[in-house]
Amino acid sequence: MDLQALRAARPRSPATRHALFVVPFAMIAVVTVGDVLAPPDVHLGPFLAAAPAVTASFAGPRATGFVGAVAVAAQVIVAMVRGSVTDLNHTFQIITLLLISVFVTLFAHLREVHEKELVQLRSVAEAAQQVVLRPLRERLGPLRIASVYLAAAADAQIGGDLYAAARTAHGTRLIIGDVRGKGLEAVGDAALVLGAFRAAAHQEADLPGLVDYLERAVAPDLDQAPGVGLDTDPQPHSPSDEHSEAFITAALLDIPDLGQGLQLVNCGHPPPLLLRGNRVIPLEVDQPAPPLGLSDLAESQLAAQDFPFEAGDILLLYTDGVLEARDEAGAFYPLAERAAAWHGTGPRALLSHLRDDLLAHTPTRTLGDDAAMVAIERLRSPAERSAPHP
Numbered sequence: 011m012d013l014q015a016l017r018a019a020r021p022r023s024p025a026t027r028h029a030l031f032v033v034p035f036a037m038i039a040v041v042t043v044g045d046v047l048a049p050p051d052v053h054l055g056p057f058l059a060a061a062p063a064v065t066a067s068f069a070g071p072r073a074t075g076f077v078g079a080v081a082v083a084a085q086v087i088v089a090m091v092r093g094s095v096t097d098l099n100h101t102f103q104i105i106t107l108l109l110i111s112v113f114v115t116l117f118a119h120l121r122e123v124h125e126k127e128l129v130q131l132r133s134v135a136e137a138a139q140q141v142v143l144r145p146l147r148e149r150l151g152p153l154r155i156a157s158v159y160l161a162a163a164a165d166a167q168i169g170g171d172l173y174a175a176a177r178t179a180h181g182t183r184l185i186i187g188d189v190r191g192k193g194l195e196a197v198g199d200a201a202l203v204l205g206a207f208r209a210a211a212h213q214e215a216d217l218p219g220l221v222d223y224l225e226r227a228v229a230p231d232l233d234q235a236p237g238v239g240l241d242t243d244p245q246p247h248s249p250s251d252e253h254s255e256a257f258i259t260a261a262l263l264d265i266p267d268l269g270q271g272l273q274l275v276n277c278g279h280p281p282p283l284l285l286r287g288n289r290v291i292p293l294e295v296d297q298p299a300p301p302l303g304l305s306d307l308a309e310s311q312l313a314a315q316d317f318p319f320e321a322g323d324i325l326l327l328y329t330d331g332v333l334e335a336r337d338e339a340g341a342f343y344p345l346a347e348r349a350a351a352w353h354g355t356g357p358r359a360l361l362s363h364l365r366d367d368l369l370a371h372t373p374t375r376t377l378g379d380d381a382a383m384v385a386i387e388r389l390r391s392p393a394e395r396s397a398p399h400p
Contacts, residue, residue: 030068034061034077042084046091055085055103059110071119078111142201146175146384150182151267152321154387156357158365162331162377170196170258171329171382174204176211181267183211183220186327186384187260187279187302202228203258203302217264217275218312221299228258228302257301261327265319265386272325273314277301280333283346284317285324285360290350293317321390324357331381332364338373357385 038061045054062078069077085107089100146157157173170189175182185207189196206227207220214220261279265272274282274293278301284291295315319325326349335343345364352363361383369375 031065031073031077034065035080037061037064038077038081038084042088045088050092053099053103055088055100055107058085059107062111062114066114066118066121069118070122071115074118075111075115078107078115082108082111142197142204143172144174146173150175150177152389153182153265154357154389155384156361157384158361158382160331160365160368160377160381162380170200171331171380172200172204173327173382173384174207176208178212178264182265183217184263184265184327184384184386185260186329186382187258187277188329188331188382189258190256192380199228199256199258203260217262217273217314221262221275221277221302221312224260225302257303259301259330263325263327264314265388270318270320271316272319273316275299275312275314278304280328280330283326283328283349284319285326285349285352286320286322288350290346292346319388321388323388324360325386325388326360327384327386329380329382331377331379332368332383334379335368335372335377335381337371343368343371357387360385 038058041054041057041061045052048054058081061081062074065077066074082104085100085104089097089104093100143159146155148155155175159171170191171187172189173184173186175184185203187200187203189199189203191199203224206224210220210223210227214223257278259279260277261282262275262277263272263282264274274295276295277299281292281294284293297311297313297315299312326345328345332345333342337343348364348367349360352360354360354363364383368377368381
């Protein structure tokens with residue numbers, strides 16, 4: 011579960027807590043007065059059990075136990091007013107209410123312990139992911155960059171969404187990707203890809219060489235699935251085997267400082283979107299490469315494709331968690347349509363708008379899968395600004 015979701019599940023301010031505590035005490039007062047004024051053959055005491063049960067849904071064990079004690083005291087007062095505490099009917103009501111109060115107090119304690127463990131687990135996982143997923147610099151050469159990462163609210167799982175940027179002698183290289191699966195294992199695979207990218211981004215001369223390096227770096231690790239090393243069957247594994255399903259989709263870009271274009275190699279990843287004025291242009295490559303880790307399943311000749319990327323354009327990179335967000339009717343999030351309707355300026359403002367709009371698109375303002383977005387705006391380079399205008 012996301013930390014924000016956990017915090018939202020509990021009252022945030024003392025005023026809110028006090029307002030919620032009015033409910034169980036009001037129930038105790040209403041039931042007590044009603045039971046005292048009711049005819050002799052009508053007993054409303056069993057309804058007092060609702061007060062500690064309601065308290066356990068939003069408060070801790072101490073508050074729940076206190077409300078339960080007040081409810082038991084109210085039942086004793088009713089028994090004294092209507093007859094005797096030793097009356098068999100009232101005695102059973104008091105004992106039953108006491109047992110219910112103890113039970114819901116124990117439930118509140120267990121829930122509080124579970125929430126603390128879940129928050130701690132999520133904090134550790136997010137800390138590990140933040141170490142792997144370093145924040146991008148806002149300025150890289152003639153590029154202005156912004157990024158956002160949205161964690162899913164599914165248990166304490168985190169995904170393997172990744173992005174990184176590296177400066178080269180002639181420009182900026184970027185990668186965005188998504189590891190199949192969730193949890194710390196996916197974070198480990200993401201760390202492997204990012205480490206290989208940072209090591210080779212300055213060494214490989216072109217994008218196809220960089221992709222080939224990443225493939226050779228991650229494929230042996232992805233093949234080490236549980237049980238693979240114990241397999242004595244000499245027959246080759248089918249594509250349906252578990253280790254064959256481990257892969258990483260990625261898009262790699264090379265944006266030179268000079269010029270008005272970029273190069274792209276897409277390894278099974280959703281196509282980037284180019285925002286130019288009121289238009290949104292998907293950058294679909296003619297020859298997509300297979301995801302990283304699947305080179306043994308498909309043969310493809312890697313080739314980087316050129317696309318225009320002029321000053322003032324904004325390039326939007328994203329993972330499939332953005333596209334797979336659904337509304338109450340089950341419709342997917344229309345990213346290209348919402349990006350085209352945006353009329354602001356700058357990559358940070360764009361991601362802020364898309365983040366709020368994406369969360370508003372989902373019924374509970376939470377995502378079913380992690381999502382990452384990176385926006386890149388091309389500015390005029392110093393050399394271009396100093397050159398005479400034709």
